[in-house]
Amino acid sequence: MPYDSLRPYLATLEQQGLMRWIDREVDKDWEISALGRMIFRGMTEERRYGFGFRNIKGYPGGRVVSGVIAASTRMMSVALECDPTPAAIHERTIRGLAKPIAPVVVSTGPCKEIAHKGSSVDLNRLPIPTWTPGKDAGPYLTPLWVTKDPDNGVRNVGIRRGQVKSANRTGILFGAPDRGGAIHHAKWKARGQPMPAACYLGADPVHYLVAPGRYGEDELAIVGGIREEAVEMVKCETVDLEVPATAEIVIEGEVPTDYLEKEGPFGEFTGFMAGGRNCPVFNVKCITQRKDPILLGIISQFPPSESSMIKRNLLEANLLKHLTQTLRIPGVVDLHALEAGGCTATLWVSLKKMYSGHVDQVAMAVLGYFGMSYYKWIIVADEDDDIRDPFMREWILSWRVNPARDMRILPGTAAIELDPSGHPPEEIPAEELGSKVIIDATRRWQYPAMSLPSREHMETVAARWADYGLPALDHVQLPKGL
Secondary structure, eight states: OOOSSHHHHHHHHHHTTSEEEEOSOBOTTTHHHHHHHHHHHHSOGGGOOEEEEOOBTTBTTOEEEESOSSSSHHHHHHHHTSOSSHHHHHHHHHHHHHSOOOOEEOSOOGGGSEEEEGGGOOGGGSOOOOSSTTTSSSOEEOOEEEEEOTTTOOEEEEEOOEEEEETTEEEOOOOSTTSHHHHHHHHHHHHTOOEEEEEEESOOGGGGGOOOOSTTOOHHHHHHHHHTSOOEEEEOSSSSOEEETTOSEEEEEEEOSSOOEEEOOEEOTTSSEEOOEEEOEEEEEEEEEOSSOEEEEOOOSSSSSHHHHHHHHHHHHHHHHIIIIISOOTTEEEEEEOGGGTTTSEEEEEEOOOSTTHHHHHHHHHHHHTTTOSOSEEEEEETTSOTTOHHHHHHHHHHHOOHHHHEEEEEEEEOOTTOTTSSOTTOOOSSOEEEEEEEEOSOSSOOOOOSSOOHHHHHHHHHTGGGGTOOOOSOOOOOTTO
16 A cells, blocks of 8 residues: 555654664754754665654754665665565566556645635744755755646656745745756746645655656656545635645745846755755745744755665666667666765666667667766676666776776766866856766677686685685675676
8 A cells, every 4th residue: 555645654764773763952053954964974775774853953943854765775665565676676667667557636625624814924934954054055955846747737746855944935946947847847847837836745755756757757657657646736725727636835826937037056966055046936825834844955966865766766667678679779778876876976787788879879868768868978888787786887897998988978968967077157048958977888700708706605604704714795796797
């Protein structure tokens, strides 16, 4: 059975030791973020857990949770109700992409228990954290935003930052112009009308685990496909949009299309501060919420983070489906997006190379899926290479690649908007352009055998290890090609 809201999911995390509530008073403007960062900087992935805060300075009764969606692969598997492996997460996500279930509209839901409209709207009543203390422009929402295409009514849902600028106003960064929200904003601007928008915080965790689909796909239908049950939605109070009925907090309003102002800076998934550019604003008309809402915040900023964990597993799943099912390119074994690059800068592919041009075919298909912006480094290795082992990746690059022959540079392509290598921060170009590197790290001929004992001998010794009277091994990891 899928989770019907955030709360039963949090209870499951607690039961499995993957979340802990903190009752000591904390300051939302620095302490929540610093605690979350220490989980990612001070623990291996296998030991990470999320936090709940229920004693927040200046906010009696307020509650915040963070790190509860994607602190680890195991946590994501609890959210998706599957085995704790990348392959199982990929399978679950691909199933939702292949068999979406459209959401259904119901008359009401828990998100309608309290409503604030007009002059009673006050974002400052919510314990919204500051995620990069002393560097961010202020507190930031990290919610799921809902907009609609004015031509056909197809909605788009995505996690986007929202700088709190006043009691009834936030900023919004849509990202690159090929993202769904940015396309919608451009269409409303062409009509000379403000864009209706809403955002929600705290929902069934699957909502946060859907990577952006192809333009025109309803992410909430993909959520339904993953859950194998339609998402229940309710109509907003002041705009023509629908939001999840069991959300903790819903914020409704409009985004003007004739006005921009400075937004940021904000600590981003690249590991650098980003912002200080002109962006749209969001004028809040209404806030609806549960009686005792839980504000959910996503830990982004320097990788590894929740942001990079989400992108790693979900972008890999989307690309696997695109390459193997949509385009039916043969031989693709695995994909791995590196968290150090925010999972959008560097991609490794393991491929059973079958014909001339096979590597280029895969690389160009990857680039085309993201409008040429994601992945400035694409490395293609052989099918028996373990591309998820950092040491093996370094070994492959060291000895499998002849740079003059095996590296190709594509200049003048679209770039990741927040990539600080593109231009100095004080220069905002009219068009974000970058370049790509495609590396063919596959074997071009029969290589010498690895200089290791046979797998059989190594595994036999590992099985007898205790008999030798030696301390236990930390781990046994043998190369795939041995």
